[in-house]
Amino acid sequence: MWYLSPHFVLFCPFRDVIIIIYHLNKPSFYSFAVMKAQKRRSCFVFFLLHMIHIAWTQRFQVVGPSSAVLVFVGQDVTLPASLSPAMSAQWFEVRWFRDDLFSPVLLYQNLQIRPERQLQAYKGRTSLFLEELLNGNVSLRLQDVRVSDGGLYKCLVASGPYDEEAHITLNVEALGSQPSISLSTTEDQQPRLECSSEKWSSRPEVSWRDMNGIDxxxxxxxxxxxxxxxxxxxxxxxxxxxxxxxxxxxIRSNTTKPAWQSKMGVYVFSPGVSGWSVVFWLSVVLCVATAILLVLKWQRMKGTS
Structure with a gap:
């Protein structure tokens, strides 16, 4: 018996030659062949052919982004991955998965995508850039992103006995609803305002200002x-x-990106004040709010330039 490589084991009994090929690293990628021969030299012929196959096997790495990919709920996103050095992946096996190797997000095998093998939650939402496989582009396209899509993804590419994988993290952000302001009172009849918003994926910043622009x-x-x-x-x-x-x-998202998302609510508290005064002061605060947003936008543009 000879151990040919970490992926193969070759058994050569005295009379019959039985050759078993088994991929040890990834149990999902295996093949085996049983061959009987009259002469023992067939074993050595196969050994020689196997060593040539190993020598000719294309070696590569799967390269992904160095940082997490950010996307907002409902958007489409690309999880970038490519082969290095650049080579065609058209005849390779490309498997995108999360925790379970056998429950892929997407599986490309035998020159086609295998939708019957993928997780139900991703059916109809994932794809590869098939025309770009010739250039080694094995990126995953994910449509209509959900909160549950966030987390770690693994891209495994296999060519014969050789395979490599890359890990990509997807961060999914959800921007909440337009904030609403309501008036209520405490137990001791102290008036107060409540600003509320729903459906945020991470804690946003909340700030209050009065009609004079004071925080x-x-x-x-x-x-x-x-x-x-x-x-x-x-x-x-x-x-x-x-x-x-x-x-x-x-209410403003804490997510680091060039243009922060902001949402604003305005409330006028005017006991015993005429309607015209309310309209006047409401116009004033809207102008102040617009000015604040313009200043924030100008600062972001200045920071990214």
Whole structure:
């Protein structure tokens, strides 16, 4: 018996020659052949052919991004992966999976995608760039991203007895709903405003400003609750005085990206004040809010230039 490589074992009994090929590293990629021969020299012929096959096997690496890929819920995303050095992957096996090797997100095998082998949750949402396989592009295209899609993905590429894989992390962000502001009172009849928003994947920043543009966030109390989908519902309470004022609540994603997503709500507290005054001060606060957003946008553009 000879051990030809980490992937193959060759048995040569005295009379009959039985050759078994078994891939030890990945149990999903294996083949075996049983061959009987009258002469013992057939074993050595096969040994020679096998060594030539190993020598000719194309060696490569699967290269993915050095950092996580970011996408928002409902968008499409590409998980980049390619062969290095660049070579055709058309005749290779390409397997994208998460935890279970045998339950792939997508499987490309024998020159075609095998939808019957993939996870039900990904059917109709995944694809490869088939025309780019000739250039070694084995990237995965994922459509209509869901919160549950976030996490680690593995891209395994196999050519005969040789295989390599890359790991790619997908971070999925969900921007919450437009914030709404409502008026309520405490047990001691103290008026307060509540700014609330639903369906955030990570904790956003919440800030309050009054009609003079003064930041009053320090006076507020912020709470988070997760719903059955695992998303965050945000609530911020701030006490107010019994006098005319206009408050704005700004909710902003903490996600690092060139253009932060912001959502704003405006509330006018005006006990005993005429409608015209309310309209006037509401216009003022809207102008202030617009100016704030323009300044933030200008700062982002300046920071990315």
């Amino acid at each position: 009053v966030t320090s006076q507020s109390k912020l709470t988070f609750k997760r719903d059955i989908e695992g998303l965050l519902n945000v609530s911020s309470l701030i006490p107010i005085k019994k006098e005319f004022n206009v408050f704005s609540c700004l």
